[in-house]
Amino acid sequence: MARLNYVELSVSSIETVRGLYEQAFGWQFTDYGPDYAAVEGGSTTIGFNADGDANAVAVLPLVAVDDLEAALDAVLRAGGHVRVPIFAYPGGRRFHAVDPAGHEIGVYQSTE
Structure with missing residues (x-):
C-alpha cells in the first residue's frame, strides 16, 4: 500500500536550517552530500534540499x-x-x- 511518509523542504543551504532543528527539537541530521540532508527515524522523514529553488515555499510530500x-x-x-x-x-x-x-x-x- 502506498503511504505518505516523507516531506521535503527547499532551503538555501543545509547549514541555514540545521542549527534551528537540532537545537529546538533535538533532531539528528543524516547528510546525503553537500545539498541534501534528512531527519530520519520517526514515522515521517523530513528532507532538506538545497539543490533546487531555495525560494520555494511549497512542501513536497513524497509517497512510498x-x-x-x-x-x-x-x-x-x-x-x-x-x-x-x-x-x-x-x-x-x-x-x-x-x-x-x-x-x-x-x-x-x-x-x-
Missing part, C-alpha cells in the same frame, strides 16, 4: 510505493501529469507528478 512504474501509470490514468520524469538518487528512484488541482507530489521507490 512498491512499484514505481506501476505508480506512474496509475497517476497518468487518474488524470495527473508528470513534471519530473523518473530519476535515480542515492537510495532509490522517484518522479514528481502534478494532480488535477495543481499540487505537486513526489512518488518514490526505495532501493534499500
Whole structure:
C-alpha cells in the first residue's frame, strides 16, 4: 500500500536550517552530500534540499510505493501529469507528478 511518509523542504543551504532543528527539537541530521540532508527515524522523514529553488515555499510530500512504474501509470490514468520524469538518487528512484488541482507530489521507490 502506498503511504505518505516523507516531506521535503527547499532551503538555501543545509547549514541555514540545521542549527534551528537540532537545537529546538533535538533532531539528528543524516547528510546525503553537500545539498541534501534528512531527519530520519520517526514515522515521517523530513528532507532538506538545497539543490533546487531555495525560494520555494511549497512542501513536497513524497509517497512510498512498491512499484514505481506501476505508480506512474496509475497517476497518468487518474488524470495527473508528470513534471519530473523518473530519476535515480542515492537510495532509490522517484518522479514528481502534478494532480488535477495543481499540487505537486513526489512518488518514490526505495532501493534499500
